[in-house]
Amino acid sequence: MGIPKHIQSWIISVLGEVSDEVGTEKNGKYLLVYEGWSSVCVEGENDEERYRFAERESDRVIEHWLRHYRGLVQCGYDRGAGLYGVTWAVFKNSDGAEELESGK
Numbered sequence: 001m002g003i004p005k006h007i008q009s010w011i012i013s014v015l016g017e018v019s020d021e022v023g024t025e026k027n028g029k030y031l032l033v034y035e036g037w038s039s040v041c042v043e044g045e046n047d048e049e050r051y052r053f054a055e056r057e058s059d060r061v062i063e064h065w066l067r068h069y070r071g072l073v074q075c076g077y078d079r080g081a082g083l084y085g086v087t088w089a090v091f092k093n094s095d096g097a098e099e100l101e102s103g104k
Helices: 005-017 047-068
Strands: 022-027 030-036 072-078 086-092
Touching: 005 022, 005 030, 005 086, 047 072, 047 086
Parallel strands: none
Antiparallel strands: 022 030, 030 086, 072 086
């Protein structure tokens, strides 16, 4: 089934604006959850190490979200967004993508 093209475009647009924010955005029945990585959040001696750290930690962040949100559609880490990438997940809820619990 996949994600409708207009929702894909919306996700790309939102993630393109994220630098080091943590947040959620709703679009109909879809909920986008994201965490942008900054130099305060990552460890490493150089940019490559910092990117790798953020990518590794993304699994932990997504696992946390899975305990608080239902209906995972897709998730990942976008190295090209944010300062050191953005961890993101899209959830779909038949009742309207309602947050079960906010926060990290």
